[in-house]
Amino acid sequence: GAMATGGEVFVLDMGRPVKIDDLARTMIRLSGLAPRDDANPDGDIAIEYVGLRAGEKLYEELLIGENSAGTNHPRILKNNEPFLPLEVLQKELAALREAIDAIDEAAIEAILKRTVEGYARSLPPAEAAAGEAAPAGEWQPPSRTLH
Known part of the structure; x- marks a missing residue:
């Protein structure tokens, strides 16, 4: 784009944080409906609190290092x-492809650790997450339930 010269990471100032509960209630009201809760047991839509799921987090880390600079836009840093x-x-991508094809988790993790600054595994291996070993080479989709 107009600001990029190559190799930059752009970070947007997203403004003030918004509570998901407030966002859900606002969306329900904007749809002409009412949230169902203790104060309004006859409301149209109940908000279900399910907690964090795998990979979700409460806070976003600021992904910009000490060499940050402003841009010609006040809410964009680079x-x-x-x-x-x-x-x-x-070469690293070829090695990663081989490790993936061999389902070699240790090699995959080693490659990611040496090529991705700050990499740390956030999820347990698929076997630990499922509670039992999956057959070798068989991909298991993550379980997702919408609430």
Whole structure:
């Protein structure tokens, strides 16, 4: 785009945080309905609190380093992040593909740790999450329930 020269990471100022509960109640009211709760047991839509799911977090980390600079837009910052040279990246991606094809979690994690700054596994292996080992080579989709 007009601000990019190559290699930058752009971070948007998202403004003040919005509570999900407030957002849900506002969306229900804007739809011409009423939220159902203790104060209004005859409301149209109940809001169900289900807690955090795998991969979700309460707070977003600021993804910009110490070399940040402003742009010509007051709510956009940019940072020149270090990156792997193309030939190194291509070799690492080939190694990652081999590790994925071999379902070698240790190798996958090692590659991610050496190529992705700050990488830390946030989810347990699929076997631990499922409570039992999945057959080798068989992909298991994550269980998702919409509330």
